[in-house]
Amino acid sequence: RVAYVNGRYVPHREARVHVEDRGYQFADAVYEVIGVVNGRFLDEEPHLDRLDRSLKELRIAWPIARGALKLVLRETVRRNRVRNGLVYFQVSRGVARRDFGFPKRVRPSLVVTARATPPVSADPGPGVAVITVPDIRWKRVDIKTTGLLGGALGKQKAREQGAYEAWQVDNDGLVTEGTSSNAWIVTSAGELVTRPIGHEILAGITRQTVKKVAADLQLAVVERPFSVAEALAAREAFMTSATSFVTPIVRIDGKPVGDGRPGDVARRLRAEYLRAVSVAEPF
Template sequence: MSRTVYVNGEYLPEEQATVSIFDRGFLFADGVYEVTSVIGGKLLDFDGHAARLERSLNELEMPNPISRDDLLAVHRELVSANGIEDGLVYLQITRGAADRDFAYPEDPTPTIVLFTQAKPGLADNPKAQTGMKVISIEDQRWGRRDIKTVQLLYPSMGKMMAKAAGADDAWMTEEGHVTEGTSNNAYIVKDGTIITRHLGTEILHGITRAAVLRFAKEAQMKVEERAFTLDEAKEADEAFITSASTFVMPVVEIDGTALGDGTPGPVARRLREIYLDESRKTAV
């Protein structure tokens, strides 16, 4: 069944939705995006995603074509129009269409696109019961990973490398230290302490990451934000990832090395439970 999507101020059937072949998102990956989860027909952590969107646009000196209130209204309309109970809302803003030139166009008119994906049972992913297996790969992305851009080719390659290896995902490493997963933030747990890389330009400032660390501290869990090595990860008691689409997902194996007893650990399980409970309370 055709979805209703949003393109530059219009709600359209997906078959009628188009953007210019001169759009800089297509020509240069000159664009940013956000993904907001929907559970029970409500948006999780919308304000966090909206704030990060504004930061990404500012970092790229790209004008914002829509107010936060209007953006929320579009999200809600798409969720309603497409009957999304559990799923995702994708948003993408590019610098817009202009004749091909590396230099930014003067006074650009940004392109804005939103669409939904239905994901029935999103919060009941069976992988949460068994855990994920990851492989390690060299981090070969550009240096500004803190900006949520549409430059996703290498993460796509990483996911394909993981698939070819019989794993679920890949953790990227730089000088022996884990940066993040292909589309998620990475964590290990050792002697009850949650360890995750500190914020910087090397990783995305995850909205789910921020919420999970806040909930962890409120639950009196010890948290260290620092770089950790791949060797540390393989010797950890447990591990997990966070993202808007997976929430808190246990990792049970890294490069063929089982963590703990090879099953989801208690910290990851508890944090997933807390995150889902608390996020539902504040969903809009």
């Protein structure tokens, strides 16, 4: 495997950043993950737009021009022979003597890696279980920073309980989002419900694309927060992310959602989403 680090392609096991990189010391860094399916990048431009927003929020400069970054992403995917998988890229503020305030003269660090995953199927399989945990993250999770410890603790708890994801719950008992995914339910009235964009969730690119796909399928999408109780009473639940696409959720805290099997809406959205990004098997 090969990684790109600040202008060089190096063997993955030798890829290094400096110990005084602010990404390492302060999580003063932002990142993106783009899915690669059949050699295609999914929603590349929206991901780069979100990177631009994250960088602006933290006043970090682009490490290289957008067009150059696109070439580096392609080259990293090519050198790693990834046809199905993901490309990860991270920009930190750079290397400077440790001090909380921003350094005066600093060059941002850019790291790019790519990894293969098994080919994606339109069939969602049996669906996944989630647990619920308090949302202990900081108050600006709309910025896609590498400060992910809150989510990491939630994900680890989920794994220890045999679940795939943890839904994080705010102080009002409302679900914000998964640790690395956006959260959705389908009500008994057939409405798709997901939390509106704000500082409390990441504006998922898959969430955005699935909203469009739902509109094409003439499904109603309502953006409002929902509670765990409402999710348990819902007909269906599902999650969206660049690497899970649309994945049905069949259990929440050990209790079944609907009949405990993937629902029709999630199935259709997954198939249509993959078709919209031109990758599904014919169906």
